[in-house]
Amino acid sequence: MPEVVTVGAAWAVPAALLLGLVAVVAASADAVMVARRDGVDVRTGAIAPLAETARLLRQPRRVTPAADAPLWRVGRGGLLVAALLMVAVVPWGSWVPADLPVGVVWFNAVDVTVWAFVWLAGWGPNAAFSLVGAYRFLAQALAYELPLMFALTAPALAAGSLRVADVAAAQQGLWFAVWMPVAFAVYCLGVLGFAVWGPLAPPTGGDIAGGVLAEVSGPDRLLLLAGRYALLAAGAVFAVPLFLGGGAGPLLPGWLWVLVKALVLVVALVAVGRRLPALRPDRFLELGWMVLLPAVLLQVLVVALVVVL
Amino acid sequence: MxxxxxxxxxxxxxxxxxxxxxxxxxxxxxxxxxxxxxxxxxxxxxxxxxxxxxxxxxxxxxxxxxxxxxxxxxxxxxxxxxxxxxxxxxxxxxxxxxxxxxxxAQRDDARDRTRADRADRADQGGDGGDDGGDDGGEDGGEDGGDDEDDGDSEMAPEGIPLAGSGPDRDGLEMDVLNVPLGPVLEHWPAGLVLRCVLQGDVVVEADVDVLAGGAAASPSATAAVTCDGAARALDLAGWGDAAAGVRRVRDLVLDGHHDQARRDLDRLAARVARSRVLRWSLRDLGRLDPAQARAHGLPDDAVGDVHDRLVAMLERARDGLAGRSDAAGDRSAVVEALPTLVHGLELAAVRLVVASHDPDTLGASRQERADA
Amino acid sequence: MTPYLGVLSLLLVALAVIGSVWAVHRLVTVTAQPLRSPPFLSGWPPSEHALSRFHARWYPATLLFLAFDVEMLFMYPWAVVVARVGLSAVVEMFLFLGVLFVAVVWAWREGALRWT
Structure with missing residues (x-):
């Protein structure tokens, strides 16, 4: 069993800060790409997360008649909570906030709660466009979730363990991303899915006035937008021990390698997400079940054969 | 401070x-x-x-x-x-x-609005409770007094009726929502109102209207207008980057940089036509055969599906920039045809179909005025 | 129990972040009183409440998902023991998955995965 130290409860703060850093870089990268595209000074892009935070903190909240207030609130705050719970099991080099023996399953369980949070955020305001967005998310989740789950089992299978530190340690020499590329690609698509980002952003689409985001303003909107970037970041951070060799690397300490790899991946996810048209939910359902699912099942079969032969 | x-x-x-x-x-x-x-x-x-x-x-x-x-x-x-x-x-x-x-001034505005809202609700006899304000406690509790006042009529909480129902296409009884699209809506033709009746997110009924303005001049730069329409369709297809590119071409045309515009548009049109994801996502949406198009009084370039029409739009813009004839058909007739064209589609498809037909609402409103 | 202490502390951090967003908002906003506004409907007042029985046309896919998702739970314990049990574990699992996938193909042919 590889040495990881379960650190004290106070270390949840640095773990959360590191996740926050990755999320802010993702938001900045997105705004910088927009600024470059529009030919504006990229510095205005770089400070976008800060400016947006200031703007939304100053803005009052907004409530709609006969809103389902408690459920709406749970949905809005939930994304951020889910993102932080996901990274609880990620080892930053040799220290980990929560060294669960079933860390991979934990991540899976938390990513399913996002279904509820996004749906509740859309259901809460008692508004037609939000409601349509909420149901769009469920339709989309039906398509990405199963392939994502199978993609998560591939590294666990190769490592023979569900403990995240074991999975990271099993990649001495060769990253899982290299020899199980299908699982890695499907995992990344799943991350875009639960972060409602890029090609899987239709639940917040402009065609339904922002969908799940249509009625929220002020701090509520800030929490939802930040939660989205935090989920994208959490997906990138979790990919490091799962597919990208964990904290292994020359010179730098382990935790810094995890951070560097996560930053590179999150910027790549932002860039690729921008370059693709939306995968419209009604078509994506068929794609998920008839293309992604068999592809990732074959990937798991290949991994299983490598393990036993 | x-x-x-x-x-x-x-x-x-x-x-x-x-x-x-x-x-x-x-x-x-x-x-x-x-x-x-x-x-x-x-x-x-x-x-x-x-x-x-x-x-x-x-x-x-x-x-x-x-x-x-x-x-x-x-x-x-x-x-x-x-x-x-x-x-x-x-x-x-x-x-x-x-x-x-x-x-x-912003604080004063916010205070006035809160006051007006409170007065409004007092006028309505406290009807409506405070369920929107979700948390009297956290909001300082100043107006949280009427929380438990459940004086709503059973059928119309806060003065808004509950959704009615109607038969759906499978013969089931389903709730219906009235959701008007436009006039204030992103990526939507100016002044257009499409009043949709929805079951889930499927349009089961629609009717159309145009809210016009005062006297106005028509746009003149045709290639730029066409680019703008194509950019709107691309935005609705969730491809913001391509849309921004086409919009930049629009701006180059307006600024008179035709050579640069032509080069950029050639590249973009090829990229759009090549994208497999886009074709997969738009294929067969809102397909019209020539007979249907004629029956609605639509121009020839309205034939095909959303993807065909999008590619054709970019093609028209290229023709216009190259000095070839880019005579777009009259796009005002499509306004009247919209309710039929969007019937039975879900909202995302409705938006794409409308954008791909690029309806000329100004022309339609003028015609209406001339008829009247 | 100790590993779950880490999870709990991250949960607390999350709640603290949400709480401080709210607190800072109340300090700097133009009014802490939320604006009461009808839902946005392109500029028209609502003619009924939006919360209603929503016709989710993809409901057959939810049943399919449920069936496959329950099966999915077996994958995790299986993944841990494959190396120990050997080839027979792989054969058994993929026969099972194959049978399930036949059902998916059948549902697909019946049109359960198309909803327009």
């Missing part, structure tokens, strides 16, 4: 604006988009996400009423400004920024 001033200053780096285009003020709306992009302002999709409402053109009475309602939905700090010519846009945006920065 210094901290607060810095916060306001930061917030003003990135205001979000919701645009309303009155039919006939295409050029003003385009200039507003360009000026916003130059300043690093962002477009908003709904009033909840907007700080600024920019009215491009002078709306008629009906449209004006709608715009007033949307203004009331901006959470604040808010500013509503108007521009009736491209030259006025810069001043209008400057004014909006100045008003957003005026902390005292």
């Amino acid at each position: 210094d901290l607060r001033q810095r916060l306001v200053h930061l917030a003003l780096r990135r205001p979000h604006a919701l645009l309303v285009e009155v039919p006939g003020w295409w050029r003003t709306r385009v200039e507003t988009e360009r000026a916003m992009a130059r300043r690093g302002w962002r477009p908003a999709s709904s009033p909840a996400g907007a700080d600024v409402l920019v009215v491009c053109g002078s709306p008629g009475a009906d449209l004006g009423e709608v715009v007033d309602r949307v203004t009331d939905q901006l959470p604040g700090p808010r500013a509503r400004v108007a521009a009736t010519a491209p030259e006025e846009v810069a001043t209008a945006l400057d004014e909006a920024a100045a008003r957003l920065a005026d902390e005292r």
Whole structure:
């Protein structure tokens, strides 16, 4: 069993800060790409997360008649909570906030709660466009979730363990991303899915006035937008021990390698997400079940054969 | 307070604006988009996400009423400004920024609105409770007194009736929602109103209307108008990057850089036509055969599916830039045909179909006026 | 129990972040009183409440998902023991998955995965 130290409860703060850093870089990268595209000074892009935070903190909240207030609130705050719970099991080099023996399953369980949070955020305001967005998310989740789950089992299978530190340690020499590329690609698509980002952003689409985001303003909107970037970041951070060799690397300490790899991946996810048209939910359902699912099942079969032969 | 001033200053780096285009003020709306992009302002999709409402053109009475309602939905700090010519846009945006920065005026505005709302509800005899305000405690509890007052009529909480139901296509009894699309909606033709009846997100019934403005000039630069329409369809297909590229071509055309525009458009049109994901996602949506198109009085280029029409739009823009004939068919007849064209489609498809037909609402409203 | 202490502390951090967003908002906003506004409907007042029985046309896919998702739970314990049990574990699992996938193909042919 590889040495990881379960650190004290106070270390949840640095773990959360590191996740926050990755999320802010993702938001900045997105705004910088927009600024470059529009030919504006990229510095205005770089400070976008800060400016947006200031703007939304100053803005009052907004409530709609006969809103389902408690459920709406749970949905809005939930994304951020889910993102932080996901990274609880990620080892930053040799220290980990929560060294669960079933860390991979934990991540899976938390990513399913996002279904509820996004749906509740859309259901809460008692508004037609939000409601349509909420149901769009469920339709989309039906398509990405199963392939994502199978993609998560591939590294666990190769490592023979569900403990995240074991999975990271099993990649001495060769990253899982290299020899199980299908699982890695499907995992990344799943991350875009639960972060409602890029090609899987239709639940917040402009065609339904922002969908799940249509009625929220002020701090509520800030929490939802930040939660989205935090989920994208959490997906990138979790990919490091799962597919990208964990904290292994020359010179730098382990935790810094995890951070560097996560930053590179999150910027790549932002860039690729921008370059693709939306995968419209009604078509994506068929794609998920008839293309992604068999592809990732074959990937798991290949991994299983490598393990036993 | 210094901290607060810095916060306001930061917030003003990135205001979000919701645009309303009155039919006939295409050029003003385009200039507003360009000026916003130059300043690093962002477009908003709904009033909840907007700080600024920019009215491009002078709306008629009906449209004006709608715009007033949307203004009331901006959470604040808010500013509503108007521009009736491209030259006025810069001043209008400057004014909006100045008003957003005026902390005292914004606080007064917010206080007045709270008071008006409270008076309103007192007039209605406390009806409606406070369930929207979700948390009397956290909000300071100043108006949380009527929380438990469940005086709502069973059938119309807060004065809004519950959804009725109707038979769906499988013969089941399903709830129906009335959801009007337009006139204030992102990526939507100016002044168009499509009143949809939805079951789930499927349109089971629709009727159409155009809310016009005062006298206005028609847009002249055809290739630029076509590019704008194509960019809108690309945005609705969720491909913001390609849409921004086509919009840049639009701007090059307007600025008279035709060579550069031609080169960029060639490249973009090829990229759009090549994209497999786009074709997969738009294929067979809103397909029309020539007979159906003729029956609706639509031009020949309306034949095919959304993807065909999008590619054709880009092709038309290229023809126009190359000096070939780019005579687009009359796109005003499509307005009348929209209810039939969108019947049975889900909302995302409805938006794409409407955008792909690029309806000429100005022409339609003029025709209507001439008929009347 | 100790590993779950880490999870709990991250949960607390999350709640603290959400709480401080709210607190800072109340300090700097133009009004802490939320604006009461009708839902956005392109500028029209709502003619009924939106919360209603929503016709989710993809409901057959939910049943399919449920069936496959329950099966999915077996994958995790299986993944841990494959190396120990050997080839027979792989054969058994993929026969099972194959049978399930036949059902998916059948549902697909019946049109359960198309909803327009």
